Amino acid sequence: xxxxxxxDDPIMLETIKEQLKKDDYTVxxxxxxxxxxxxxxxxxxxLIITDILMPYTSGLELIGIIRSEKDPKLPILVLSALxxxxxxxxxxSMGANDFLSKPFKPAExxxxxxxxxxxxxxxxx
Numbered sequence: 088x089x090x091x092x093x094x095d096d097p098i099m100l101e102t103i104k105e106q107l108k109k110d111d112y113t114v115x116x117x118x119x120x121x122x123x124x125x126x127x128x129x130x131x132x133x134l135i136i137t138d139i140l141m142p143y144t145s146g147l148e149l150i151g152i153i154r155s156e157k158d159p160k161l162p163i164l165v166l167s168a169l170x171x172x173x174x175x176x177x178x179x180s181m182g183a184n185d186f187l188s189k190p191f192k193p194a195e196x197x198x199x200x201x202x203x204x205x206x207x208x209x210x211x212x
Contacts, residue, residue: 088204091132092116093123093149094166095141099189103136103166106193107200120144120152127157134203139167139174147181154182160210162203166191 090112094100100116107114115130117123121143123135135153137146144152150163162185165178170188178186184206185199 088133089113089115089131090134090136090200091123091126091130093118093120093135093137093141093146095119095138099138106196110197110200112200120146120149123149124152127153132161133207134162134164134200136164136166136200139165139169139178147177150178150181150183160207162207162210164199164203166196 090107092100092103092114094103094116095118100118104114104116115126115132117126119141120137123137124144135149137149139146146165146167153161153163163183165183165186166189167174167186168189175186184203187196187199
């Protein structure tokens, strides 16, 4: 399974990548939503994990573009320190499938990733 990450904090990006590689996922990390969009077609992810606050293209913009122009059924997990109710609701209204606050607990993160990947398999045939 292929997971595309959009995260502008280099330490957090490495943490997420290492956590996913432990479960043998193929992982591509990008530094913002613009890079994630550029990598989307060639990488062909089964899941996107995105932060919200990033330069150039925010996580919310990334979700909107993926949903409207790329793949309306691709699972998207928002992983953000911004966990105010308005932000969470906006992420869901844009099309996010799940939201997890930073810092995350590795076991919970793993379960959510697996659940979304399973959901994606069912939705995408």
